[in-house]
Amino acid sequence: MSKNPVISEIVEGYKPIWALDHVSALLEWDMETYMPEGSAKGRGFAQAQAALMKQKTTTDLTALVTKAEKLSGLDDYDRGVVRVMKRDIDYFMKIPPKLLEDIQRTTTEATVVWREARKKSDFEMFSGYLEKIVDLKRQEADKLGYSGHPYNALLDKFEEELTTNDVDRIFSPLVPNLKKILGKVQSEGKFPSKHPLESVSYQTEAMRRVNEEILKILGMPDKTFRMDVSTHPFTTAMPIDDVRITTRYEGKDFKESIFSTIHESGHAIYELQVNPSLDYTPLARATSLGVHESQSRFWENFIGRSKEFTEVLYPTLKSNLPFISGHNPLDVYSYFCTVKPSLIRVEADELTYNFHIVLRYEIEKQLIAGKLQVSEVPSVWNDAMEKYVGIRPKNDAEGVLQDVHWSGGGFGYFPTYSLGNVIAGMFFHRIKKDMDVKEAVRTAGLSKIKMWLKEKIHQYGAIYSPKELQKRLFGEEYNPEWLVRYLEEKYTT
């Protein structure tokens, strides 16, 4: 791929790291799907050893990458290799092994305690661990280094070059605009806050057939892709010819299963469309979590929750789910787009979802800056829920204890969910310049949309950083205006 011998040597040296990632991804997928319940200890040990091997193999490439950084005449591919490897090496070099081990051990224990605390709705049970984790994350930020806010160091880990300035710039217009749209939907009732289809039970086997049909409509490949079942749906990529998703069957409110399938398929389509020439290199991956989430949100909301897609899907629903017969496509569409402020993030509709993120972002930022004590978090959380969503949690299980992220040390992760929505809005605006999206969906021309996404983003893998990619395609970064316009048009006109 590269004409430069130093870059070629780095790519060659990366192959065992690629293989380790492949192995770890498969172990993780298995753990979430088929692994016997009592086998977590051995799996944890194997994963920790794989992580140590990865650290060693990655840092072994330090001298070569340092040499490559000084080279001139590199092309986009070469620069991508250097950029990605430097980020990986930096992380391993800057974090002392003792800190890495402390984080690993504390978060593993904390996740078990958090599960129990959530069950009992007892924040006190978990707060000691949360204090330790915040302290470790503050140490991590110091070791990684940052300019401006210490939280920037943690944001950058999940989304390259993302800063609190970027996130503040996104949320400050987004939040009031979303509030305005929400108010209008609630007063004018274009979409309901409740729908009778929510409480209808379905047979898992029938829903499984519906999901299989959805995969066909989306054109998911037979031989390099599979779908299984898990409580929390996810996508596992083992680039480049093996991508797996999961979906869920809860027995009622069938849209949850449908949109899990479409969301995860959106992630899978990204992975499946990376240029095969990047196979086994550091660039055979998505450029960032935010861009990845933009793909899943694009398919789930902008395509999946459209009137046109509902019409395409309707015959499949009707032939598999007998209770659909009393509901026409327009009625099913309004069920798909129900707007209801709720306390639980993972149940939020596309309009209120970002409120859940801004709340978490504000709390994380203050905790990492040392401006908020862990003991104050539940009441700050509840006040913010009331401020943004208009309802107050009755207990901590439906408030501060609902997400797994903090127990796992994932400070800095939440904002990437909203970035996904914002970037999806930018894509939607941009793709409409090149094609009639409604028409493409109506005529089941989804391959046309997939081709467009491949050409504009997927094929590049991680060659460009998320900000570079946006600048190339949109001429701007993280502009929330397009998301707002899409939501305004859909929900208020």
Ligand code: MG
């Ligand atoms: Mg996702």
